Amino acid sequence: MKEYNFKEIEKKWQKDWEEKNLFKTENKVEGKENYYVLEMLPYPSGNLHMGHVRNYTIGDVIARYKKMKGFNILHPIGWDSFGLPAENAAIQNGAHPEKWTASNIATMKNQLKKLGLSYDWDREIASYRDDYYKWNQWIFKKMYEKGLVYKKKSLVNWCPDCQTVLANEQVEDGKCWRHSKTDVVQKELEQWFFKITDYADELLEGHKELKGGWPDKVLTMQKNWIGKSFGTEVKFKLENSDIEIPVFTTRADTLYGVTYCVLAPEHPLVNELILKDNPSIKTEVENMMNQDMITRTAEGKEKNGVFTGKYVINPINNEKVPLWIGDYVLMNYGTGAVMAVPAHDERDFMFAKKYNLPIKVVITPIDKKTKEKIDLKAEEMENAFIDKGVLINSGEFNDLDNKIAITKIAEYLETNNFGERTIKYRLKDWGISRQRYWGTPIPVLYCEKCGEVLEKDENLPVKLPEDVKFTGNGNPVETSETFKNAICPVCGGKAKRETDTMDTFVDSSWYFLRYTDPKNENLPFEKEIANGWSPVDQYIGGIEHAVMHLLYARFFHKVLRDLGLLSTNEPFKRLLTQGMVLGPSYYSKNENRYLYPKEVELKGEKAYSKETGEELIVKVEKMSKSKNNGVDPLHIINEYGSDTARLFSMFAAPPEKELEWNENGLAGANRFLSRIWKLVIENKKHFNTKEINYSNISKVDKKVLRKLHQTIKKVTESIEDNYHFNTAIAAIMELLNDIQDYSVNVINKEESSESKKIFTELLLKTVLLLSPFAPHITQELWKEIGKITYLFEENWPEYIEKLTEEDEMNIAVQVNGKLRGTILVEKANINNKELIEKMALEVENVKKYTEDKNIIKIIVIPGKIVNIVVK
Structure with missing residues (x-):
């Protein structure tokens, strides 16, 4: 028997597919609907890990399945190839980032091909190449012209180790998202921003279009990150001054309970007024400012503050309250100032307790039984009261339900010009400036005469300079005089180029559209072509990108639509977030x-x-290198083959769940493939591909055919229903067991030509069902069977509903209302009461309760139950 040599088989078919360019995609195919499946753009680190194997196999299974279902498939790949790791490698090893990146891409490309992935490599992109980042610059210009780009001084998250700015989303537990060894600090810099806040409402509203296609968890994370709040901006006046400090609150009902106010350490008044009058608190204020924004507001973290020595006036009751500076207040949310109501806000309560500040109760609960107010005493409170209640100590608003009071007090403030209702967002504009080399140069110049100007389209791309020094200190672009010193595109005079580069999330915010038209030299992509593929039908990637890449990509897509380059509203119709x-x-x-x-x-x-x-x-x-618990995919492929690696990674857990790597499970997947190989190769002599005569088949034939059609149905529905590949593979494994039994008990014992036709049908359909998961072995078996086509060009097997139905039914048999046994009745005899009564009385356990007894009557409910009444 021919042995299952996976190394030889996989190498053979990978070479064949590549040489014939079989996965090349046309933008339109007559009679076929387009279907776009995409995994998130990988970073070329140089080595695949098991997360890659799982992620890309999911995408490949979907692509192959959909192709067999008759769709025109787009399944591309590329490289998110700008970023700090390449620059850090250049600093450490003296290698230029471009050489390091190109080498890693070549290595990973070779590794990906070993998995037999059905990528259209003709559409490959790499964000570090100037034919790609040229369009980053072009889009930047269009956004600038539309008023969606601006520059301002801003406090930013600064990673001293990386020597660059980080977005809020890139700070994790006070550390840089790239590593965890250095604290992120705050630094004031001139920064370029994209006005993502202009799209805040549409980004929220767009969730309705994504509902059902995206995980609810991701939508919730985005909703919370955007953080739309309806509230009131209240004007607190600085005592003995005309200076007003606007304070945003969503709880106007607690206004009478304010016992102090708090400014963010970055608030303009802190520098302009407070530190001048009270310089003794400068060190404490600077310490607060040097904490990163995420850590400062982290739940459970102790809050720090300092009294300014000044007071503000509460406009609703003219009470004088102390003004503090606190690290838990951020300048980039609300107005950078909060009114503190410790009796009804947990954070304010903890702060008040720490600094011995007053607590004033203004909302009290109602006893559910007596409907009387419960007397809350501030001195006895162990936590803030944040539930529903009615107002007390609140002047004319006493006894109002606190939810109603929010509106009533807001109206009062507006009427008396003490404040106004407004909407605020947690989401802030996207700071894209990065002080590093390996990124897209920002196409802006600073002319002595013209000021800030954009580079002309015909001069794009503004290329990264080659004459730079990677010292590890500062921005390498600053070391290139040839880059910095330029000609103004407007007046022809002397100008200086912008040396900041763009955040690499810009690269991945629109790459999926470039895949649709990757060779276009005149535009990022042709509108008609992009519309033919947009939105991506199935997107696959980690949930950790929920409020970074996925939010930025949605923003970019809407901007590109408004620039007239697209017609669709959202980039990704369906999202699958695979488990770790x-x-x-x-x-x-x-x-x-x-x-x-x-x-x-x-x-x-x-x-x-x-x-x-x-x-x-x-x-x-x-799995991670730092914990030495990673598994090298190439070792797995060399030891067991890529089909085994693919099959196990799809079988071990549903794609959205975590997958625990198990060497025994891997060996089990390999044994399964060996079994199907052996079954086909050993039984080729029995194959009969003629049409089955269903009127001339045995009961055993019917049973195994029913199992086949039930399996086709199960596998199809498991893939269509949230890609439950594990249950699909389990169903194929069950079918294989039945086929083996059929082979031993029927095929090798009888000469029935119908049975051999059925056996052939069983193996052909099983190979087809398995092909998206294990494409190499199944293609080889297809050839062994005598087929000359490629499996992914075959039609997906169809099940016949009638053949999935059981032709026998279990019917319960009762004696005097108590279950005593069951009978198996063919559906054709389901209404034959005489036969059913006879079968019921012959059940051994039923005989015990009916023998020597007088049978009064037998009640038969067809298809359900038989009840024998005895006396």
């Missing part, structure tokens, strides 16, 4: 490090250091 790949990690307390698996000895559920015998801390965690 997990593996066991082994931590040594004594050595303060994670051990490699080869250094570990396993004894049952416990693990020990082979060298020292120390019992290790074992955890199942996300």
Whole structure:
């Protein structure tokens, strides 16, 4: 028998597919509907990890399945190839980022091809190439002209280690998202911004279009990040002054309970007035400012503040309250000032307790039974009261339901010019300036005569300079005199180029549209072509991008639409956020490090250091280099084959769930493929591809045919219904068991030509069902069967509903109302009461309760129950 040599088979078909360019996509195919499946743009780190294998296999299974379902498929790939890692490598190794990046792309491209992925490599893009980033610059210009780009001085998150600015979304627990060794600090810089806030409402409203296609969790994360709040801006006056401090609140009902106000340390008044009058608090204020924005507002973190020595006047009751500066107030949310109501806000309550500030109750709960007010005493409160209630200590608004009071007090403030109702957003404009080399140059110049000007379209791309020095200090672009010194495109005089480059999230905010028309030299993409593929039908990637890439891409898509380049509103119709790949990690307390698996000895559920015998801390965690628990995909491919790696990664868990890597499961997947190989190769001699005569088949034939059609239905529905590939593969495995039994008990014992036709049908359809998951072995088996076509060009198997239905029914048999057994009745005899009564009385357990007894009557409810009444 021909052996299953996966190395030879996979290499053979990968070469064949590539040489014939079989996955090349035409933008239009007559009679076929376009379907665009896409995995998130990968960063070329140089090495695949198991997360890549899982992510790209999901996309490939969908692409192959949809192609077999008759769609014209677009399934492209490219490289998110700008960014800090390449620049850091240049600094550390003396290699230019371009060479480092190109080398990594070549390596990863070769690795991806080993997985047999059905990519149209003709559409490959790389964001570091100037034929791509030229269009970043072109889009920047169009947005600038539309008033969506501006420059201003701003406090930014600064990573001292990376020497660059980070967006709020790129700060995690006070650290840079790229690493966790250096605290992010605040720094004031001139920055370029995209006005994403102009689209805040539409980004929220667009969630309605995405409902059902995107995970609710992602939509909720975006909604919370955009943070639309309806509230009131109240004017607090600085005591003995005409200076007004606007304060935004969503809780106007608590206005009578204000006992102090707090300014953000960045508030203009802090520098302009307060620190001049009270310089002794300058150090404390600077310490607050140097914390990153995310950490300052983190839930559970102790809040810090300092009294300014000044007071403000509450406009609703003319009370004088102290003015503080606090780290938990941000300048980029609301107005940079808050009114503190410690009795009814948990954060204010903790701050008041810490600094011994007054607490005044203005909302009290109502006893549900007596309907009387419950007397809350501030001195006895252990937490803020934040539930519903009625107002007290609130003048003319006393006894109002607090929800009604929000509107009533807001109206009062507006009538008396003490404030006005307004809407605020947590979302702030997107700062895109980065002080680094490896990114898209911003196409702006500063002319001595003309001021700030844009580069002309015909001069794009503004290319990155080659004569730069990677010292590790500052922005390398600043070291290039040839780049900095330029000619003004307006007057021809001397000008200086902008040396900041764009945030790399710009690259990934529209790349999916470039794939539709990647060779276009006149536009980023042709509108008609992009409309033919937009929005992406199925997008696949990690949930960690919910409020970065996915929000930015939605913003860009809407801007490009408004620029007349598109007709669609959203970039991605359906989103699948795949779960992480997990593996066991082994931590040594004594050595303060994670051990490699080869250094570990396993004894049952416990693990020990082979060298020292120390019992290790074992955890199942996300695979990462830092925890030495990663699995090299190339090792898996070399050991078991890419079909096995693909099959296991789809079978071990639903795609949206975490996948725990298991070597035994991998071996099991390999055994399954070997079984189907053996079954086909050993039984080729029995194949009969003639049409089945369904009127001339046995009961056993019917049963196995029913299993086939049930499996086709199950696999199809599992893929269509949220891509439950694990249940689809499980169904194919069950079918294979039945086919093997059929092979042993029927095919190898009988000469029935109908049975051999059915057996052939079973194996042909099983190979087709399995082909999206394991494309190499199935293509080889297809050839062995005698087929000359490519599987992905075949039609997906169709099931016949009638053949999925069971032709026998289980009917319960009762004696005097108690279940005593069951009978299996063919559907053709379901109304044959005489036969059913006879079968019921012959059940062994029923005989025990009817023998020697007088049968009064037998009640038969067809298809449901038989009840024998005895006396």
